[in-house]
Amino acid sequence: MTQPLDLHAVSAHYGTTKVLEDLSLSVQAGELVSLLGASGCGKTTTLRLIAGFLSPTAGSIQLGGRDLTRLPPHKRDIGLVFQNYALFPHLSVLDNVAFGLKQRDIPSAERRKRATAMLERVGLAALADRAPGALSGGQKQRVALARALVIEPPLLMFDEPLSNLDAKLRVDMRVEIRQLQRSNGTTSVYVTHDQEEAFSISDRVAIMNAGRLMQFDKPEVLYRRPANPFVARFVGFENIIPFKVISRDGEMVTAETAGMTLRLSQAVYGAIPDTFLLATRPDGLMVSTDPAAKGLPAQLGLRTYLGRAYQYQCETSAGHLVANGSLTTPLEAGTGVKLVPVPEQCTILATEDAR
């Protein structure tokens, strides 16, 4: 029952506003893919295009080889889970779950049986006769999930399904959603602005910005090897320092920025262009008080306590950087230090204007 989803060069414009530009995305059968980005990045538009509540200006959408592009939403056979649950307030929990089966002309006794079985799977069989208004947020979202799953859709979509729940429940629910999705093997598209949620739940994540797909890969790759400065900043590479190559010696490359030279191996980082950006998280810059250390001279600013380390705001000739320092020796603002990049925690990006 599970099917691959293909978006091919999809664009959506509202008047002159380009909400989505030339988006191509393939979701394999049984895969859970998250669309991740800030509000206005086009992730919800993408979901609504797939659901059929919006029509693309250009491009096509295919589900298991079936062309959805011009199909009305009620014929698309897609299970949807909404942020605000969207349960039918005038129907009981059981009738909510059975609603989709009713539309498929399944006889009443069979409907009841299948809806009850689905409610059992989400652990809510005891609440079948309640009104949705009498449920907690977590229970409501379970009913919504059961309602979407019971029609055995070839595609399941989630629109920020956990945003209205409290933090603890959010974590429990995402595990539950992932388990249900895994055991059903339903191809799924999951929209969220929460990076941790997207990374923890997904097979692959599509990071979007301003209506464009920035990078689409496994969470591990996105986290370790962002492909561009936007994704790098998004996943926490707060320090992005421009470098220029001054000499090449086989695999080894020597590059400099104002106040520091670095030797980098192309065996580690891949081919290094003549100008590039070195990106690190605050953990990737070691704070050294040794004047002989080979690093970027910096003036320490505000210090904040993170629990596992102290974090320093630093002023350098390469601009404002953020570094983490050891807990044993807190340093005062104004101290002059060296920031030493930790090679295994750095990644190399093409310069923005070169792209």
Next chain:
Amino acid sequence: MSDRPHPILIAVAALVYLFLMLPLVIVVGAALSDTTYLTFPPQGLSLRWFENIFAISAFRRTIVTSLQIAFTGTLLALLIGIPAAYALNRFRVELPKWLGTLFVLPILVPEIVFGFALLKSLTVGTGVPIFAALLIGHTLLVLPYVVRVISASLASFDFSIEEAAISLGSAPVKTFFTIVLPNVRAGVIAAFILAFITSLNDVSVSLFLTGPGISTLPIQILAHVEQFFDPTVASVSVLLMFLTVAVMVVVERTLGLTFLAK
């Protein structure tokens, strides 16, 4: 600050209520008078003026006409107003702002001007039959109320509920009847009652549109007062009052009056 209202506040409130209620008390008193002329306080108690309403055929006829017009006009207004309110709320972002205002315009135009305009365009201009003209006039008169009240109800309706139903395979028109309408039922009932009362009590619009042989109750009351000064007119006013109060009590009992104030 004490949590009891100040005595002066109570006194003022009482005066306001007295001011509002006194004319009604006088009408009720006059209706019960045994005299052949309107007077207050009533001299002798009698229900004969109530009987007299039904003895006068013009009253019998106009009560029926008024109820027919109010009922049919309200139904027509709901038939136009519900889809209009739905569209105005569902496509709030896409539709131009003035479109919502358009539906409230008949309330903003002085009723007398509205009535005159209807006379010119319906009766004089195109020669529409009197009953039909009254019906159209009253439909247009109550339409703004219907659109407003149902819009208020739809404003708190979450349209993702409708999308959920559609995604589950329910066609859009069917979804409107099985999902949207049941959830704004209270608004529809409130709109019906408000429109019904407005139509039943209307004078200005009916004044222009009634004609030979066909009139509404409030217009008949006016006509009666011009010729006779007996308590019949008071008793028929009381009847109209009680019809209105009865409808309001039904609303209060089922939905709460605050619903209408939305």
